[in-house]
Amino acid sequence: MIPYRRILRKLGLFLLTLPVLAFIFFPILWLFTASLSTQVELFAIPPHWLPQHPTFQNYLDIFFPSQAASTVPRTFAIALLNSIKIASAVTLICILIGSLAAYALVRIPFRFNRAIQIGILGSRMIPEVSLILPLFIVASTLQLINKPIVLIIAYMSFALPYAIWMMAAFFQTVPVELEDAARIDGCNRLGILRWIVMPVAVPGLISTAMFTFLLAWDEFFYALIFTSTLAAKTAPVAIAEFIGRYAVNITGMMAGGVLAALPPVILGLIFQRYVVSGMTAGAVKG
Amino acid sequence: MAASTSPLRKRHLSLRQQDARIAWMLVLPSLVVILGVTLWPILYTFALSFYHAPTGINQVRTFVGFGNYLTVIRDRTFWETIGRTMYFTVVSVGLELMLGLGIAQLIHSKPWGWRFLRLSLIIPWAVPTIVNGAMWRWIYSADFGALNGLLMQLGLIKHYVPWLSLPNAAMNLIILADVWHMMPFVALILQSALATLPEELEEAAAVDGANALQRFWSIRLPMLRPAILIALIVRTVDAFRVFDIAYIITNGGPAFRTVTITYLTYFNAFAYGKQGIGAALSFLISVFSITMAVIFIRFLYRPEETQ
Numbered sequence: 001m002i003p004y005r006r007i008l009r010k011l012g013l014f015l016l017t018l019p020v021l022a023f024i025f026f027p028i029l030w031l032f033t034a035s036l037s038t039q040v041e042l043f044a045i046p047p048h049w050l051p052q053h054p055t056f057q058n059y060l061d062i063f064f065p066s067q068a069a070s071t072v073p074r075t076f077a078i079a080l081l082n083s084i085k086i087a088s089a090v091t092l093i094c095i096l097i098g099s100l101a102a103y104a105l106v107r108i109p110f111r112f113n114r115a116i117q118i119g120i121l122g123s124r125m126i127p128e129v130s131l132i133l134p135l136f137i138v139a140s141t142l143q144l145i146n147k148p149i150v151l152i153i154a155y156m157s158f159a160l161p162y163a164i165w166m167m168a169a170f171f172q173t174v175p176v177e178l179e180d181a182a183r184i185d186g187c188n189r190l191g192i193l194r195w196i197v198m199p200v201a202v203p204g205l206i207s208t209a210m211f212t213f214l215l216a217w218d219e220f221f222y223a224l225i226f227t228s229t230l231a232a233k234t235a236p237v238a239i240a241e242f243i244g245r246y247a248v249n250i251t252g253m254m255a256g257g258v259l260a261a262l263p264p265v266i267l268g269l270i271f272q273r274y275v276v277s278g279m280t281a282g283a284v285k286g
Numbered sequence: 287m288a289a290s291t292s293p294l295r296k297r298h299l300s301l302r303q304q305d306a307r308i309a310w311m312l313v314l315p316s317l318v319v320i321l322g323v324t325l326w327p328i329l330y331t332f333a334l335s336f337y338h339a340p341t342g343i344n345q346v347r348t349f350v351g352f353g354n355y356l357t358v359i360r361d362r363t364f365w366e367t368i369g370r371t372m373y374f375t376v377v378s379v380g381l382e383l384m385l386g387l388g389i390a391q392l393i394h395s396k397p398w399g400w401r402f403l404r405l406s407l408i409i410p411w412a413v414p415t416i417v418n419g420a421m422w423r424w425i426y427s428a429d430f431g432a433l434n435g436l437l438m439q440l441g442l443i444k445h446y447v448p449w450l451s452l453p454n455a456a457m458n459l460i461i462l463a464d465v466w467h468m469m470p471f472v473a474l475i476l477q478s479a480l481a482t483l484p485e486e487l488e489e490a491a492a493v494d495g496a497n498a499l500q501r502f503w504s505i506r507l508p509m510l511r512p513a514i515l516i517a518l519i520v521r522t523v524d525a526f527r528v529f530d531i532a533y534i535i536t537n538g539g540p541a542f543r544t545v546t547i548t549y550l551t552y553f554n555a556f557a558y559g560k561q562g563i564g565a566a567l568s569f570l571i572s573v574f575s576i577t578m579a580v581i582f583i584r585f586l587y588r589p590e591e592t593q
Binding site (some may be wrong): 023028044103104123154161193268279 | 302305306308309310312313315316317319320323324325326327328330331334389392395396397398399400403405406407408409410411412413414415416417420421422423424425429430431432435438439446466470471474475477478513516523527529530533534537548551552555556561564565568569571572575576579
């Protein structure tokens with residue numbers, strides 16, 4: 001009787017996973033279908049759930065934008081490149097200067113250490129909208145609007161506190177004994193950070209880099225306000241610009257959406273192991 | 287007295303001071319950046335909220351004291367917007383927590399394909415907010431959308447429905463899109479917490495005759511508390527400042543029915559050219575966000591509970 005009941009239970013649980021999987025994959029399927037369709041097929045009623053004449057033309061137009069292609073693919077090609085540049089720069093700066101700060105805050109007792117920690121946690125609670133006006137006023141005075149540098153600087157407001165907080169959580173797990181041994185051997189603080197802590201915390205650094213990149217890649221509000229020309233416009237802004245216009249090349253836009261979603265999705269799937277540990281480390285853990 | 291300071295102690299002290307100096311060197315670059323892009327702007331915003339400040343570089347600002355705040359709280363739109371934002375926050379975070387907990391439980395009981403399910407959850411979470419919004423806007427499309435197509439083929443509707451133009455549906459449809467995007471975050475956090483729980487307690491309770499529901503309610507749920515709180519804090523603070531997804535799916539429509547508090551601030555500061563009002567609003571959002579976080583941390587979050 002027991003194995004029979006166990007199989008029934010397994011089957012019941014398995015059947016429960018099906019609606020969850022359907023909920024997850026149905027929207028994605030629709031997005032993919034649209035990106036592989038021709039404009040004509042997309043407007044079919046009832047909709048074609050799988051394209052009958054699938055085409056990669058929408059993607060080809062973005063990767064090899066010819067003058068003949070419409071503005072959508074040409075804009076996307078540049079916007080995706082801008083996104084890559086900006087998110088990479090933000091990630092690099094955050095890891096470089098953030099890891100130094102995170103180490104000092106975790107391991108070296110000094111005046112105001114606690115105060116700085118609380119300040120960093122607090123600054124993560126401040127919404128972007130409360131910082132945008134002064135940043136916008138300064139950026140327009142210095143004529144930095146529509147330059148990638150203004151986004152890189154603005155993104156520091158959320159990315160840097162986040163990265164420091166996350167790396168601090170990871171550095172905390174490095175055994176102090178390792179450092180003490182190195183100190184006795186005459187290694188100084190910077191040497192310890194470089195040769196002892198960093199190598200042990202590599203998974204944490206990867207996780208932090210991934211999350212910082214994802215945050216910067218996902219950002220929309222600053223990008224919407226600071227960029228409008230092709231010089232700095234990011235992928236989310238390009239999507240937002242096109243979505244309201246029905247005359248626009250929708251299949252091309254959906255292909256752009258898929259391309260904008262691919263880097264974070266691939267990163268998330270590859271570094272699956274780090275996603276969950278990063279989620280909790282990045283949370284309000286004190 | 288001076289004699290009691292042994293050479294050893296003196297050396298120790300100087301090492302500490304040396305350490306402190308190094309610490310400041312390490313912290314300084316980050317500190318300067320953070321002060322420059324968060325502390326200074328928030329103070330500026332606070333100051334700006336006391337001025338009548340029309341957009342434009344040559345516009346004159348005049349001091350109005352609490353005038354902007356009074357204008358804001360006397361405006362019915364403000365309270366309606368707060369109400370809508372609260373509705374969005376409570377319903378979406380509530381759904382995400384319930385669904386997330388359910389799915390975490392499901393994965394924890396290891397049905398066939400649970401690894402695949404766990405991996406799949408990463409996809410919606412990783413899809414950028416704007417792509418998610420564009421995707422759902424397209425699903426809800428009145429003329430060619432998947433939702434209309436699906437309901438029609440199932441025979442549930444006779445004509446295509448302009449979903450996003452229905453005043454009472456729009457906000458709920460945005461919530462559905464947000465749940466798709468963020469429920470995996472909650473599910474993954476809770477699932478990893480479930481995996482670390484000791485099983486002895488529940489086994490002992492089962493021996494003592496506690497049924498599954500009792501075991502869940504009085505043993506598993508209390509042990510999950512820290513993880514649930516992490517999810518709750520992160521999601522609530524995030525949901526309250528929602529903007530992107532409403533901007534992309536409905537542009538605030540129909541008839542302002544999906545304008546959230548951040549959206550209202552955006553309108554004032556960048557569309558209506560009322561920077562003073564925008565500053566006052568955004569400062570109120572900050573105060574609310576920080577208060578909410580502090581309340582959560584103080585009253586719900588006990589440090590000793592987190593490992």
